[in-house]
Amino acid sequence: MCRVVDLQQAVLAKNDRAAQTLRAELAARGTTVVNMLSSPGSGKTALLERELVLARERSVPVAALTADLATENDAARLARSGVPVKQVLTDGLCHLESAMLAGHLEGWLPDATRLLFVENVGNLVCPASYDLGETLRVVLASVTEGEDKPLKYPTAFGLAQLVVVTKTDIAEAVGFDESAFRANVEQVNPGVEVLLTSARSDLGVGALLERALAAADGAPVHTPVMAREPHLHTHTHDHTNDSRTHTHDHTNGTGVMTQSGS
Amino acid sequence: MHEMSIALAVIGQVEEAAERAGGVTAVRSVRLQVGELAGVVPDALSFCFELACAGTVLEGAELVTDTVPGRARCAPCAHEWSVGMPPLLSCPRCDGGGTDLLSGRELQIVGVQWEDGSTPASTPEPIPEER
Numbered sequence: 001m002c003r004v005v006d007l008q009q010a011v012l013a014k015n016d017r018a019a020q021t022l023r024a025e026l027a028a029r030g031t032t033v034v035n036m037l038s039s040p041g042s043g044k045t046a047l048l049e050r051e052l053v054l055a056r057e058r059s060v061p062v063a064a065l066t067a068d069l070a071t072e073n074d075a076a077r078l079a080r081s082g083v084p085v086k087q088v089l090t091d092g093l094c095h096l097e098s099a100m101l102a103g104h105l106e107g108w109l110p111d112a113t114r115l116l117f118v119e120n121v122g123n124l125v126c127p128a129s130y131d132l133g134e135t136l137r138v139v140l141a142s143v144t145e146g147e148d149k150p151l152k153y154p155t156a157f158g159l160a161q162l163v164v165v166t167k168t169d170i171a172e173a174v175g176f177d178e179s180a181f182r183a184n185v186e187q188v189n190p191g192v193e194v195l196l197t198s199a200r201s202d203l204g205v206g207a208l209l210e211r212a213l214a215a216a217d218g219a220p221v222h223t224p225v226m227a228r229e230p231h232l233h234t235h236t237h238d239h240t241n242d243s244r245t246h247t248h249d250h251t252n253g254t255g256v257m258t259q260s261g262s
Numbered sequence: 263m264h265e266m267s268i269a270l271a272v273i274g275q276v277e278e279a280a281e282r283a284g285g286v287t288a289v290r291s292v293r294l295q296v297g298e299l300a301g302v303v304p305d306a307l308s309f310c311f312e313l314a315c316a317g318t319v320l321e322g323a324e325l326v327t328d329t330v331p332g333r334a335r336c337a338p339c340a341h342e343w344s345v346g347m348p349p350l351l352s353c354p355r356c357d358g359g360g361t362d363l364l365s366g367r368e369l370q371i372v373g374v375q376w377e378d379g380s381t382p383a384s385t386p387e388p389i390p391e392e393r
Contacts, residue, residue: 126264151348155301190352225351
């Protein structure tokens with residue numbers, strides 16, 4: 001016979017649980033994760049390379065994991081900094097999930113790592129939905145991408161704890177309207193900090209490292225409006241031994257609520 | 263396009279629930295709540311869901327999605343508004359200082375309809391004259 005069963009489970013509960021576990025495990029060994037999201041070609045790798053070099057010069061133990069659909073080009077670039085770097089090939093998958101990340105860290109992440117930078121797959125849609133156990137989520141956009149990027153990709157920008165503008169050395173040439181960009185960020189994520197950077201001209205280089213270290217030291221990070229959900233009944237806790245599941249019997253076999261004959 | 267991953271997550275959770283319940287022979291439908299700001303496209307999700315259900319106890323199951331509009335409230339001035347798309351999450355009335363998102367981020371399995379081998383506890387008497 002047909003039953004209607006209430007489940008009330010968050011679709012991404014499994015990923016959220018794995019992310020919580022990973023966050024706790026990494027915290028216990030003193031590692032903080034920075035999850036970096038952007039579209040392809042925004043200059044994540046160039047900026048990250050500079051930040052990694054700075055970290056090494058300052059003797060901050062950092063590591064980086066970079067995810068792409070194919071090629072090890074980004075890992076090769078980041079490895080020039082001299083810090084531990086790992087390339088993850090997603091084989092076509094458009095985003096990282098926390099269980100995948102945990103698997104890649106096992107046996108690779110050096111014990112004393114203070115900061116782990118995760119360069120997510122270049123994509124502003126899918127990675128936004130997946131918590132990777134990070135403490136700081138950074139969304140980057142280059143000045144060439146247009147001021148309305150935050151409005152076109154509201155989930156990515158709306159959930160960012162830090163927004164980084166890259167390639168500002170060419171801002172004037174491409175007519176980047178900084179105040180319009182800031183207003184658009186403010187619309188989807190009021191209060192989030194916007195950092196201006198240029199890996200080429202050195203502007204703002206080191207700021208990402210500073211924000212990441214502050215977060216690792218327990219300084220409060222921005223809570224986006226989209227991440228504040230006072231009345232949302234999302235359950236990320238375990239329902240494995242689910243006593244919440246209850247069933248309604250439907251004797252007519254169609255699942256439509258009807259009175260059974262008596 | 264992470265809708266395939268989302269579809270697989272839905273199917274995995276329904277399969278687990280069916281296993282826990284025991285005796286489930288087929289899943290007829292799955293009802294989801296999808297918030298406007300969840301970052302998921304219901305049509306793409308339905309397409310992926312149909313493909314990914316093949317060969318599972320969910321084969322042929324219908325995916326019913328209820329869209330949940332995004333609504334926000336300004337903590338300082340208590341103004342409430344529909345956030346729209348792209349969303350407006352800073353208060354349109356005052357300078358703000360604190361917005362609460364009331365709804366719109368849902369991505370939730372609400373319930374399922376499935377067939378199991380059991381018979382109703384009290385079988386109603388068939389009434390032939392009522393067909």
